Amino acid sequence: MASSPVSSGSASDSVPCGKKDLVHLNRIARKPPVDIEFQDLIYSIPDSKAKGGWRQLLKSINGTFRSGELTAIMGPSGAGKSTLLNILAGYVTAGVKGSIKVNKKPRQTKIFNRLSSYIMQEDLVQPRLSIRESMVVAANLKLGSNISQNDKLAVVDEVIRLLGLEKCNNTRTEHLSGGQRKRLAVALELVNNPPVIFLDEPTTGLDNVAIKQCMELLQRITKQGRTVICTIHQPPASLFQNFDQVYIMANGYCVFNGSPAQLVPFMLLANCVCPSTSTPADFIIELIQSNPENINILQNQIQNGKCNLRDKIESKSVTQHSNEMYEICQDTTRSGITRDDITFPTSFWTQFLVLSSRMFLQMSRNKSMLYIQFFHHLFSGLLIGGIFFGTGDSASQTMSVFKFCILINVFVMYTYVMSPVLVFPMEVHLLKREYFNRWFGLKAYFCATTVVNIPLLVLNLLMFCIIVYTLSYQPLEWHRFFWFFTVSLASAICSQGLGLAIGASFEILNGSVVAPHILAILLAFAVYGMGYGAAIEPFMKVMMSTSYMRYGLVGVTSSIFNKRKPMQCDDYYCHYRNPELLMTEMGMPNSNPQLQFWYLLVSLVVYRVIAYLALKYRMTSELRNKIVHYAAKIVKQKET
Numbered sequence: 001m002a003s004s005p006v007s008s009g010s011a012s013d014s015v016p017c018g019k020k021d022l023v024h025l026n027r028i029a030r031k032p033p034v035d036i037e038f039q040d041l042i043y044s045i046p047d048s049k050a051k052g053g054w055r056q057l058l059k060s061i062n063g064t065f066r067s068g069e070l071t072a073i074m075g076p077s078g079a080g081k082s083t084l085l086n087i088l089a090g091y092v093t094a095g096v097k098g099s100i101k102v103n104k105k106p107r108q109t110k111i112f113n114r115l116s117s118y119i120m121q122e123d124l125v126q127p128r129l130s131i132r133e134s135m136v137v138a139a140n141l142k143l144g145s146n147i148s149q150n151d152k153l154a155v156v157d158e159v160i161r162l163l164g165l166e167k168c169n170n171t172r173t174e175h176l177s178g179g180q181r182k183r184l185a186v187a188l189e190l191v192n193n194p195p196v197i198f199l200d201e202p203t204t205g206l207d208n209v210a211i212k213q214c215m216e217l218l219q220r221i222t223k224q225g226r227t228v229i230c231t232i233h234q235p236p237a238s239l240f241q242n243f244d245q246v247y248i249m250a251n252g253y254c255v256f257n258g259s260p261a262q263l264v265p266f267m268l269l270a271n272c273v274c275p276s277t278s279t280p281a282d283f284i285i286e287l288i289q290s291n292p293e294n295i296n297i298l299q300n301q302i303q304n305g306k307c308n309l310r311d312k313i314e315s316k317s318v319t320q321h322s323n324e325m326y327e328i329c330q331d332t333t334r335s336g337i338t339r340d341d342i343t344f345p346t347s348f349w350t351q352f353l354v355l356s357s358r359m360f361l362q363m364s365r366n367k368s369m370l371y372i373q374f375f376h377h378l379f380s381g382l383l384i385g386g387i388f389f390g391t392g393d394s395a396s397q398t399m400s401v402f403k404f405c406i407l408i409n410v411f412v413m414y415t416y417v418m419s420p421v422l423v424f425p426m427e428v429h430l431l432k433r434e435y436f437n438r439w440f441g442l443k444a445y446f447c448a449t450t451v452v453n454i455p456l457l458v459l460n461l462l463m464f465c466i467i468v469y470t471l472s473y474q475p476l477e478w479h480r481f482f483w484f485f486t487v488s489l490a491s492a493i494c495s496q497g498l499g500l501a502i503g504a505s506f507e508i509l510n511g512s513v514v515a516p517h518i519l520a521i522l523l524a525f526a527v528y529g530m531g532y533g534a535a536i537e538p539f540m541k542v543m544m545s546t547s548y549m550r551y552g553l554v555g556v557t558s559s560i561f562n563k564r565k566p567m568q569c570d571d572y573y574c575h576y577r578n579p580e581l582l583m584t585e586m587g588m589p590n591s592n593p594q595l596q597f598w599y600l601l602v603s604l605v606v607y608r609v610i611a612y613l614a615l616k617y618r619m620t621s622e623l624r625n626k627i628v629h630y631a632a633k634i635v636k637q638k639e640t
C-alpha cells in the first residue's frame with residue numbers, strides 16, 4: 001500500500017504495521033542498527049553524608065541492549081532505572097565511570113546523539129498546534145534540506161498512521177488524551193527514523209488500554225530494526241511477556257538480565273519460588289523490597305548484568321553496522337560540514353524560520369493572551385493618561401510630568417519583566433526535550449523568541465504611548481514623541497531580556513519572588529540621588545549606571561524636557577517654568593534621549609546575553625553536572 005504524500009485525516013481506521021508500509025520512513029534515513037553495551041558502569045554523585053563524600057547510584061553494572069529488540073529496564077522506585085537511561089542516552093556524562101560501547105566501539109557522544117532520541121517521562125508537547133502541524137515542524141527541523149518537502153510530508157503521514165493518530169490528525173495537542181499525547185511524543189521523535197529510542201516510563205499515567213496500545217506501538221517500532229529501551233515500573237502480566245529483554249535493577253545493581261520467560265527459572269536458582277498468585281515481575285520486586293539481602297544473592301547470580309540469560313549469539317551484523325555508522329560520520333566530516341551540522345540536521349536559518357513561524361502561529365492562536373495584553377496596555381494607558389491629564393503644558397505641573405515619566409518607566413519595567421518570568425519556565429520544560437534531541441540549536445531558538453515577540457510589543461506599546469502622551473498634553477512635536485516611544489521601546493525590550501534571564505534561571509515560584517526584588521533594586525538605583533544635584537558618590541554613580549531603568553527614565557524625561565522653551569505659567573510663581581532647571585536638580589542636566597537610547601541598547605544586548613547564557617546553562621545538563629562534580633571534587637580535595 002502506497003501512502004499518499006500530503007493527505008491527512010482521510011486514512012483508514014486500520015493501522016498498518018508491516019515494513020513495506022514504512023517505505024518513506026525507511027528511505028529517508030538510511031541509518032544502521034545500533035547495539036549498546038556497557039561494562040562496569042558506575043555513577044556517583046557528591047553526598048557529604050556518604051562514605052568518602054560520594055554516593056554510588058549505579059554500582060558497576062553491565063549489559064547489552066540490541067537492535068531489533070524491545071528492552072525494559074525494570075525495578076522498584078529509586079533502583080536507578082532513570083539514572084541508567086540518562087547515562088546511556090548521553091543526558092548525563094559527568095561522574096560516570098566504566099565503558100559504554102556502541103556497535104562494539106567506544107561511544108562518541110556527539111555521533112551517538114545523532115542516532116538516538118530520548119522521550120522523557122513528562123510527555124510535554126507544544127500547545128496550540130494540531131498533531132499534523134507538530135509533526136510537520138518536527139520533520140522540517142529534523143530532516144535535512146536534502147529531503148524534499150513532499151518526502152517530508154509523506155514521512156509525517158506515514159508516522160501518524162504508524163502510531164494510529166490519523167483520527168485526531170487535526171486535534172490540538174492540548175485536547176489530546178494522555179495516551180494520544182504519549183504517542184505523539186513518540187511520533188515526534190520518530191520522524192527522522194532514529195536507530196535508538198530511549199523512553200523514560202512511557203506507560204506512567206496511562207490506563208490499561210492505553211498501556212497496551214503503547215506497548216504494541218513500541219513492538220511495531222522495534223520490528224523496524226530499532227533499539228528500543230524503556231524504563232517501566234511494574235508492567236501488567238500480559239504485557240511483561242512482550243519484551244524481548246528485561247533488565248531488572250535494585251539499589252544500583254542489576255539483579256536480572258534475560259528474557260521474560262527466564263525470570264521464573266532464574267528465581268528458582270536463587271531458591272525463590274514464584275507463587276501462582278503473583279506475576280514474576282511483581283514477585284521479584286517484592287522479593288527485593290522485602291529483604292535487601294536478596295539483592296546481593298540475585299546480583300551475584302547474574303554477575304551484575306554480565307551474564308545475559310538469553311542466547312548468547314551476538315548479532316551477526318554488528319561489525320558491519322559498526323563500520324556503516326562510522327562511514328556516515330566520516331562522510332559528514334569529509335564533505336566540509338561544520339560541527340554544528342553534526343549536531344543539528346538543518347542550518348541556523350532553517351531552524352530560525354521554522355521556529356519563528358511555529359511561535360507566530362502559537363501566539364496568534366493564544367487569543368486570551370492577546371486580549372489580556374491589549375486591554376492591559378489600553379486600560380493602563382487610560383489610567384496613567386487620566387491621572388496626569390492636561391499636565392504636560394503647564395509650568396506649575398513640571399514636577400507632575402517628571403512623576404509621569406517615572407510611572408511610564410515603572411509600567412514598562414514591570415509589564416515586560418513579569419510576563420516572561422511567568423511564562424518562560426514552562427517554555428524551558430518544553431524546550432528541554434526538543435533541544436536534547438537536537439531538533440535545533442539554542443541560538444536559533446533564542447533569536448526566534450526575541451524576534452517573534454517584538455511586533456506585538458511594538459503595537460501594544462505604541463498604543464499605550466499615544467494614549468498617555470496625548471492625554472497628558474505633552475508637546476505635540478514629532479521628534480519628542482519619537483524619542484519618547486523609542487526610549488520606552490528599548491526599555492521594554494531590555495526588560496523582556498531581564499525577564500527571560502530570570503525565567504530561564506528559576507521556576508515560576510522562585511522567579512516571581514526574585515523578579516520584584518531585582519526590579520526594586522533597579523528602581524532604587526534609577527531614582528537614587530535625584531534632587532541631590534552633583535553630590536552623588538562615585539561608587540553610587542557606578543551602581544546607578546547598572547540600572548537600565550535610569551537610562552529609560554532620563555531618556556523619557558529628556559525627550560519631553562530637552563531644549564524646551566520656558567513654559568506658560570498660570571500661577572503666581574512657577575519654580576520649574578524652565579524644565580532644564582528640574583533636569584539639573586534631578587541629576588540629569590543637558591541629557592538627551594539619543595545618548596540614553598544607546599546606553600539602553602548596550603543594556604539590552606547585555607541582558608539578552610545573560611538570558612541566553614542562563615538558558616544554555618539550564619539546558620546543558622552535562623555542563624551543570626560537570627560544574628557540580630568539579631566543585632565537589634575541589635571541596636573534597638581541600639578537606640583532605
Ligand SMILES: Nc1ncnc2c1ncn2[C@@H]1O[C@H](COP(=O)(O)OP(=O)(O)OP(=O)(O)O)[C@@H](O)[C@H]1O
Pocket residue numbers: 045057075076077078079080081082083084231233
Ligand atoms: N542528582 C541526584 N542527586 C541525588 N540523588 C539522586 C540524583 N539522581 C538520582 N538520585 C537518587 O538515585 C536513586 C535512583 O534514582 P532514579 O531516578 O534513577 O530511580 P528510578 O529507578 O528511576 O526510580 P523511579 O521509578 O521512582 O523513577 C534515587 O534514590 C534518587 O533519589
